[in-house]
Amino acid sequence: MAWPTILKSTRDRVLPPNLANYNQFRESFSWRRAAQELTGLPEGNGLNIAFEAVDRHALGAARDHLALRWLGKNGEVRNFTYAQLMEQTNRFANVLQELGIAPGDRVYALAGRIPELYIAALGTLKHRAVFCPLFSAFGPEPIRARMTIGRAKVLVTTQSLYERKVKSIRSALPFLDHVLLIGEDSLPPNLPDTLDFQQTVSHASDAYTIQPTSPEDIALLHFTSGTTGTPKGAVHVHEAVIAHHITGKLALDFHPGDIFWCTADPGWVTGTSYGIIAPLTNGITSIIDEGDFDAERWYGILQSQKVTIWYSAPTAIRMLMKAGAEMARQHDLSSLRFLASVGEPLNPEAVVWSKEAFGLPFHDNWWQTETGGIMIANFAAMDIRPGSMGRPLPGIEAAIVHRKNDGSIEEITEPEVQGELALRPGWPSMFRAYWEEPERYRKCFAGGYYLTGDLARRDQDGYFWFVGRKDDVIKTSGHLIGPFEVESVLMEHPAVAESGVIGKPDPMALEIVKAFVALCPGYEPTEALRRELLGLARTRLGAVVAPKEIAFVASLPRTRSGKIMRRLLKARELGLPEGDLSTLEND
Ligand code: ATP
Numbered sequence: 264m265a266w267p268t269i270l271k272s273t274r275d276r277v278l279p280p281n282l283a284n285y286n287q288f289r290e291s292f293s294w295r296r297a298a299q300e301l302t303g304l305p306e307g308n309g310l311n312i313a314f315e316a317v318d319r320h321a322l323g324a325a326r327d328h329l330a331l332r333w334l335g336k337n338g339e340v341r342n343f344t345y346a347q348l349m350e351q352t353n354r355f356a357n358v359l360q361e362l363g364i365a366p367g368d369r370v371y372a373l374a375g376r377i378p379e380l381y382i383a384a385l386g387t388l389k390h391r392a393v394f395c396p397l398f399s400a401f402g403p404e405p406i407r408a409r410m411t412i413g414r415a416k417v418l419v420t421t422q423s424l425y426e427r428k429v430k431s432i433r434s435a436l437p438f439l440d441h442v443l444l445i446g447e448d449s450l451p452p453n454l455p456d457t458l459d460f461q462q463t464v465s466h467a468s469d470a471y472t473i474q475p476t477s478p479e480d481i482a483l484l485h486f487t488s489g490t491t492g493t494p495k496g497a498v499h500v501h502e503a504v505i506a507h508h509i510t511g512k513l514a515l516d517f518h519p520g521d522i523f524w525c526t527a528d529p530g531w532v533t534g535t536s537y538g539i540i541a542p543l544t545n546g547i548t549s550i551i552d553e554g555d556f557d558a559e560r561w562y563g564i565l566q567s568q569k570v571t572i573w574y575s576a577p578t579a580i581r582m583l584m585k586a587g588a589e590m591a592r593q594h595d596l597s598s599l600r601f602l603a604s605v606g607e608p609l610n611p612e613a614v615v616w617s618k619e620a621f622g623l624p625f626h627d628n629w630w631q632t633e634t635g636g637i638m639i640a641n642f643a644a645m646d647i648r649p650g651s652m653g654r655p656l657p658g659i660e661a662a663i664v665h666r667k668n669d670g671s672i673e674e675i676t677e678p679e680v681q682g683e684l685a686l687r688p689g690w691p692s693m694f695r696a697y698w699e700e701p702e703r704y705r706k707c708f709a710g711g712y713y714l715t716g717d718l719a720r721r722d723q724d725g726y727f728w729f730v731g732r733k734d735d736v737i738k739t740s741g742h743l744i745g746p747f748e749v750e751s752v753l754m755e756h757p758a759v760a761e762s763g764v765i766g767k768p769d770p771m772a773l774e775i776v777k778a779f780v781a782l783c784p785g786y787e788p789t790e791a792l793r794r795e796l797l798g799l800a801r802t803r804l805g806a807v808v809a810p811k812e813i814a815f816v817a818s819l820p821r822t823r824s825g826k827i828m829r830r831l832l833k834a835r836e837l838g839l840p841e842g843d844l845s846t847l848e849n850d
């Protein structure tokens with residue numbers, strides 16, 4: 264698709280990284296000082312995410328700077344300056360006010376990546392209601408379940424999603440007082456408590472004064488990806504904006520004038536923390552693409568929009584690799600300055616490939632729905648160690664710990680020893696609860712740490728290396744093996760597009776390593792190839808760690824946010840119940 268180009272590029276400028284000297288910056292960092300980069304509500308009325316993201320720019324010199332540029336599926340373009348975004352989000356906040364929505368009430372959104380979703384999110388935050396995004400590809404049951412957990416009071420959705428997914432469950436949502444429908448046509452008559460989004464918003468006043476907001480007021484309710492089990496509703500507060508802002512600046516290296524594209528959907532935390540909030544608080548321009556993944560389309564966007572910073576995920580990068588580096592090289596991607604990835608381990612192969620395709624490496628970073636923002640990252644100024652997640656952000660204390668049988672926690676200080684990745688609580692975007700699941704929340708903390716449920720190791724220079732999720736780790740003949748290491752070696756073979764590795768129960772070894780492999784176009788799943796892959800793995804990993812079995816599959820089961828669901832590969836292998844599938848893609 265040929266997008267019109269109207270954005271300016273920053274590529275000709277020499278930009279020193281925001282985090283130039285890691286150790287020095289880390290030592291002098293404090294969250295209090297980081298908070299001073301924000302303005303706070305006028306007259307000392309507290310801290311509100313939407314004010315920091317929109318109003319403080321709209322009320323200042325940046326009022327006419329482009330905040331959001333939306334690219335529609337079919338080639339439409341809509342631009343919003345900071346001033347226009349302030350006006351639109353004020354209107355939405357007034358709509359909530361008129362509907363009698365109180366601070367703390369939950370406003371859900373079920374929509375694709377369309378401007379109304381962004382307006383609703385920021386308007387909800389202005390009104391101090393709690394914004395809860397749902398991924399638009401969810402079916403009626405996951406929608407019903409999540410709306411019931413958070414007792415949604417308002418739902419913003421599109422006419423077609425309502426027809427297909429909400430209508431059939433509406434009677435099961437007695438707490439849902441209002442639905443705002445986004446649509447081209449006028450509304451079908453006789454839908455109780457249902458309003459036309461555009462009409463309602465355009466009739467509301469464009470002036471809104473944000474009421475005093477405590478940094479601890481609840482702002483966001485985010486459901487996790489459900490990779491390992493039932494999704495949890497992580498609760499975040501307005502103070503999180505300090506972390507969104509500073510991590511955008513330090514880990515994604517936002518500079519004034521940047522054009523940033525976060526490919527994540529706001530249905531997942533990345534699409535909110537970095538797809539909405541962080542670029543806006545930093546006053547830069549954010550690209551929103553309504554379309555789904557398509558390699559040609561994506562390269563077209565990077566080129567025509569002169570994207571300077573691109574934040575994506577391993578699953579998308581693997582798909583781009585499948586399409587070939589040649590396709591990337593056919594585009595002028597010279598505006599790109601910084602590439603980052605999150606969501607899953609980024610195989611070293613992908614980092615090497617991205618240098619070949621873009622002349623720039625992808626910088627992996629690690630965080631979770633629960634942490635609200637980036638915690639560990641490869642920074643712009645740092646040498647990347649392909650396969651490593653990088654080093655903790657300033658203000659973040661990360662450790663490798665061992666949970667002893669009696670429940671106590673022992674910190675592992677020796678390098679290269681694997682254990683659970685743990686963080687010292689106290690950063691602003693840390694989740695404050697799992698919605699109405701206090702016991703589940705409590706269990707995440709021990710010995711003064713938040714325990715992440717991921718296994719990792721730290722090398723002697725302080726870089727962290729992901730080993731696997733605790734639930735995915737394979738126990739074989741007295742060894743603990745992380746699937747990531749095995750998957751990464753298989754990925755080195757040109758035939759392998761992606762792989763998922765599990766432990767398969769075995770009477771002798773407890774578990775054996777089994778790999779599922781999806782091939783690149785042009786390769787056949789032959790016995791000879793299987794033997795070649797087994798041979799490669801044995802040479803690179805040794806006999807204990809190398810897979811004993813390899814199965815060729817057309818594709819791997821993934822969450823809708825793109826993560827390989829190893830628990831499902833395992834359940835299917837063993838003929839066990841498949842568990843919660845609400846976040847499974849293409850089910
Ligand atoms: P659930 O908790 O419901 O099983 P989830 O953990 O996949 O789902 P998210 O919060 O979206 O939900 O994902 C965070 C997890 O994703 C991390 O705990 C980690 O396992 C994985 N992850 C994120 N970034 C990275 C990374 N850079 N390297 C390795 N793993 C990562």
Ligand code: MG
Nearest residue numbers: 487491631716
């Ligand atoms: Mg998780």
